[in-house]
Amino acid sequence: LAHVTARSTSATASATVAAGPGPRWLRLGLAGLAVVYLGALIHHPPDTAWLRPAAFFTQATSLFPRAAVYAIEYRLEVWACGRSWEPIDPRPYFPIEPDDKESRLQRFGYFYEHDRPALEALDRYLSARHPGTDDGVAGPIGGIRLVKVVRPLPEVGDPVEHYHFDPFAPIPPKQRRDIYYTPGPERKRRCPGS
Amino acid sequence: MPGVVALAGRAGFGPRPIARLAVLRILAPLAILGFLASRIHHADDWLSVAGFRVPAGSDWRQPLSLPALPVWAAWSVAAALIVTGLATAAGAVTRWSAAAFAVLLTYVALADRLSAFTVSKLAPVIALALCLAPSGARYSVDAWRRARRDPSAPRPTLVSGGCVSFFQFLLPVFYFSSGIAKAKGDWLEHRYLLWTQLHDSYQTAVSWLFANHLPPWLWTVIQGAVLAFEVGAPLWFGLRWTRPFALAFGLGMHFMIGLMFGPVIWFSLLMITLLVGSYAPERWLTRAFERLRVPG
Numbered sequence: 004l005a006h007v008t009a010r011s012t013s014a015t016a017s018a019t020v021a022a023g024p025g026p027r028w029l030r031l032g033l034a035g036l037a038v039v040y041l042g043a044l045i046h047h048p049p050d051t052a053w054l055r056p057a058a059f060f061t062q063a064t065s066l067f068p069r070a071a072v073y074a075i076e077y078r079l080e081v082w083a084c085g086r087s088w089e090p091i092d093p094r095p096y097f098p099i100e101p102d103d104k105e106s107r108l109q110r111f112g113y114f115y116e117h118d119r120p121a122l123e124a125l126d127r128y129l130s131a132r133h134p135g136t137d138d139g140v141a142g143p144i145g146g147i148r149l150v151k152v153v154r155p156l157p158e159v160g161d162p163v164e165h166y167h168f169d170p171f172a173p174i175p176p177k178q179r180r181d182i183y184y185t186p187g188p189e190r191k192r193r194c195p196g197s
Numbered sequence: 198m199p200g201v202v203a204l205a206g207r208a209g210f211g212p213r214p215i216a217r218l219a220v221l222r223i224l225a226p227l228a229i230l231g232f233l234a235s236r237i238h239h240a241d242d243w244l245s246v247a248g249f250r251v252p253a254g255s256d257w258r259q260p261l262s263l264p265a266l267p268v269w270a271a272w273s274v275a276a277a278l279i280v281t282g283l284a285t286a287a288g289a290v291t292r293w294s295a296a297a298f299a300v301l302l303t304y305v306a307l308a309d310r311l312s313a314f315t316v317s318k319l320a321p322v323i324a325l326a327l328c329l330a331p332s333g334a335r336y337s338v339d340a341w342r343r344a345r346r347d348p349s350a351p352r353p354t355l356v357s358g359g360c361v362s363f364f365q366f367l368l369p370v371f372y373f374s375s376g377i378a379k380a381k382g383d384w385l386e387h388r389y390l391l392w393t394q395l396h397d398s399y400q401t402a403v404s405w406l407f408a409n410h411l412p413p414w415l416w417t418v419i420q421g422a423v424l425a426f427e428v429g430a431p432l433w434f435g436l437r438w439t440r441p442f443a444l445a446f447g448l449g450m451h452f453m454i455g456l457m458f459g460p461v462i463w464f465s466l467l468m469i470t471l472l473v474g475s476y477a478p479e480r481w482l483t484r485a486f487e488r489l490r491v492p493g
Contacts, residue, residue, distance in 0.1 A: 019352065019353040020356045020357045021215055021334035023356075023359070024329050024330075032209070041370045045373065045377070058260070059261075059318065060321065063319055064315075064378060065374075066315065068382025070387040074397040096249065097242070099236055099239050100460055103398035103399065104397060105312075114310070121251050123205075124250070125249065137468045151233065156393055159389050162409060166439075173455075180389040185266060
């Protein structure tokens with residue numbers, strides 16, 4: 004940087020310099036804030052209620068720190084009234100980046116798989132919007148089931164599968180983890196007469 | 198000692214070529230908008246009451262619980278993001294457009310944790326830095342209009358203060374922090390960590406091909422090189438003689454990340470923008486503006 008600066012400085016006399024905002028004290032203050040931000044990227048602020056929004060914007064650098072042990076994806080099933088559990092296509096409900104793990108459903112599963120109130124909110128959301136949504140299951144539903152598919156990785160050097168998101172693909176029993184399901188009595192209540 | 202302080206002062210606050218700032222102003226908002234495009238396309242699902250919302254207070258990690266917007270307001274935010282982002286890139290009413298862009302980016306990052314990624318967190322800071330710097334002073338609609346009003350007015354070739362050095366420092370600090378997180382994670386213990394990342398929905402045709410055909414030891418070599426680059430970034434970018442190699446390595450690394458990890462391409466493009474704007478040879482940038490006949 005010093006080299007770049009020295010070269011630039013020698014040319015300053017003959018060049019016009021666009022200034023930053025405001026008086027010198029303001030620019031120095033902004034430089035101080037920049038230093039604090041850069042420091043916080045390395046040493047994140049404490050996660051207290053007041054500092055949490057600021058800390059959130061500095062927790063950006065921890066990229067792929069851990070080895071993956073499984074390839075994970077989340078699937079949805081619904082209790083079709085009078086029938087049984089059937090897989091649905093979650094993409095009409097979560098249309099942003101629908102086929103990869105930046106989908107809001109995949110992120111939801113990752114962040115909230117142990118959070119009962121959040122899972123119940125998902126249940127309410129899907130159950131309310133199912134009528135009129137083309138998700139692959141026709142007719143009324145009594146509830147939902149969120150499933151985590153845990154696929155072990157092959158041994159290093161073995162052939163690697165070409166990944167393709169298929170919400171209806173069969174799930175091998177060993178790879179299946181049921182994260183949440185609408186309780187039986189509630190399913191019955193929502194499916195009167197079936 | 199005073200000499201060292203003066204040198205450090207010049208390194209931090211000495212004038213820089215304004216072409217660097219212009220490159221950052223033009224390309225960074227475009228990369229950010231590219232990242233946001235799929236969210237903006239479904240703004241109602243993203244920000245409004247029409248989409249799924251995690252209940253407030255359900256997650257202690259959620260930095261702020263913001264209520265969902267009415268559908269019309271979500272579409273308005275999406276439209277405003279496009280307008281202010283493009284205006285910032287064009288350098289039109291730059292300070293105001295970049296300020297509005299920064300505010301909107303902050304809002305959307307906080308509004309939906311499910312859609313917040315590294316780009317979401319970096320973007321408001323970048324937009325704010327572009328707002329505070331005189332980033333519309335050259336190669337912009339603002340500069341073009343100024344020149345039309347007063348053709349004899351001088352056109353700045355340098356920019357003062359930390360306007361560019363903020364970005365120049367941001368990169369090595371970011372890499373260093375990332376490298377430390379990796380070293381504290383599994384990168385020093387798991388020889389095939391990179392290879393383990395190639396099996397899920399981030400997989401592309403390129404990464405699938407490489408996963409099947411590259412010899413396993415090569416993943417360990419690449420992993421080691423990435424870790425050494427990131428942990429040593431302050432040194433590689435700080436020293437004059439290693440800087441070109443650091444730039445080349447960083448560009449190559451992000452190019453490969455973009456090719457091999459599908460949706461991460463926008464993060465890669467943003468980092469490539471920061472690398473080029475901050476560290477590419479000045480004459481390349483100036484020549485690019487001349488060749489493209491960018492007005493102002």
